Amino acid sequence: MGFAKAIGHTNSLQAELWALFEGLSLSWKQGFEKVFVRSDSKQVVDLVNSPSAASSVLSLVHSIHRxxxxxxxxxxxxxxxxxNRPADAMAKLASFSDVSLHVFLELPLGVDLLLHND
Structure with a gap:
């Protein structure tokens, strides 16, 4: 399962935080009990794993913590x-004109090969 969502123009930190938030939200709604996230953003990983994540001034970090x-x-x-090439390929599938969340129940063509090579 995967997803893509356009979030408009923002910086890379916000984009990575949005991706993590949306991925965790989707996983919760699907009823997963254990989720392993791998991110290529060291800054995001450090922020959400920090003991101060609960009191972060960044609203997305706080929401992810909750x-x-x-x-x-x-x-x-x-x-x-x-x-992390499969995740990057999935992110590029989002249409910049459509901000709705697109959930993929099967791997889109091309991403399956990247995942296999990963």
Whole structure:
């Protein structure tokens, strides 16, 4: 399962935080009890894993913290960008003119090969 969503013009930190928030929200709605997230943004991983995430001035960090405090297990870890090509390919599937969330129940063509090589 995967997703894509256009969020408009923003900086890379906000885009990565939105991706994490949307991914965790979707996982919760699907009833997952344990979620492992791999992000190529060291800054995001450090922010959401920080003991001060609950009191972060960044609203998305605070929202992500609240999601992670629910009755489930979430693990957020850093991986190098070149090991995260499937996620980058999924992010590029979002249409900039459509801000709705697109959920993929099957891997889109081309992403399956990237995932296999990952």
């Amino acid at each position: 999601l992670r405090q629910r009755s489930w297990a979430t693990f957020v870890s850093w991986i190098p960008r070149n090991n």
